[in-house]
Amino acid sequence: QKEVEQDPGPLSVPEGAIVSLNCTYSNSAFQYFMWYRQYSRKGPELLMYTYSSGNKEDGRFTAQVDKSSKYISLFIRDSQPSDSATYLCAMSEGGGADGLTFGKGTHLIIQP
Amino acid sequence: DTGVSQDPRHKITKRGQNVTFRCDPISEHNRLYWYRQTLGQGPEFLTYFQNEAQLEKSRLLSDRFSAERPKGSFSTLEIQRTEQGDSAMYLCASSLDGKSYNEQFFGPGTRLTVL
Numbered sequence: 001q002k003e004v005e006q007d008p009g010p011l012s013v014p015e016g017a018i019v020s021l022n023c024t025y026s027n028s029a030f031q032y033f034m035w036y037r038q039y040s041r042k043g044p045e046l047l048m049y050t051y052s053s054g055n056k057e058d059g060r061f062t063a064q065v066d067k068s069s070k071y072i073s074l075f076i077r078d079s080q081p082s083d084s085a086t087y088l089c090a091m092s093e094g095g096g097a098d099g100l101t102f103g104k105g106t107h108l109i110i111q112p
Numbered sequence: 113d114t115g116v117s118q119d120p121r122h123k124i125t126k127r128g129q130n131v132t133f134r135c136d137p138i139s140e141h142n143r144l145y146w147y148r149q150t151l152g153q154g155p156e157f158l159t160y161f162q163n164e165a166q167l168e169k170s171r172l173l174s175d176r177f178s179a180e181r182p183k184g185s186f187s188t189l190e191i192q193r194t195e196q197g198d199s200a201m202y203l204c205a206s207s208l209d210g211k212s213y214n215e216q217f218f219g220p221g222t223r224l225t226v227l
Contacts, residue, residue, distance in 0.1 A: 008152060032213060044221050097207065097214045099158075100157060102156070105154050
């Protein structure tokens with residue numbers, strides 16, 4: 001079993017839909033939880049990070065962390081075709097200063 | 113452009129050859145990371161530097177891999193005696209200490225193909 005599990009998809013939804021992406025993990029030492037977006041043949045870019053359990057909202061994006069269930073989610077509201085990309089969850093024990101542990105990534109397609 | 117840069121962007125080599133990649137971090141970032149990403153997978157951590165000191169190495173970093181950051185600025189990753197299994201995207205990231213959360217900024221990657 002990998003430390004971080006993420007469904008690779010592809011996940012295809014119509015424009016305007018609410019998208020739900022999620023990851024599960026096994027290492028209870030993880031304290032920081034991140035979502036990165038990666039376009040084809042590009043490096044990942046950080047969307048959001050959350051410390052410990054709770055919710056965080058940034059525009060159309062909401063991140064949720066439930067440490068008791070070892071489950072994290074990213075919600076995208078009013079999805080746009082430009083949101084089509086691979087979404088990677090990542091986790092860290094030490095504030096991102098150490099090496100990150102990534103999920104496999106979910107390939108998201110927003111249909112116009 | 114003041115982001116992380118990597119060179120070359122693409123490298124094709126024959127099995128058994130040595131290759132070297134370069135990463136230039138964001139200016140003044142003291143931490144530098146190397147990751148490897150294969151098709152359909154997320155990035156896997158290889159190693160990281162704080163200034164010129166290599167602080168952690170993953171078990172993925174076999175003896176054929178060596179990374180350096182001699183002056184605490186740019187870094188090189190060398191793979192000796194390349195194998196077909198080394199074909200991947202090699203990503204570099206950098207971050208700045210001093211905050212509770214250190215965002216890692218990624219470069220565009222070097223795509224290695226071993227024939």
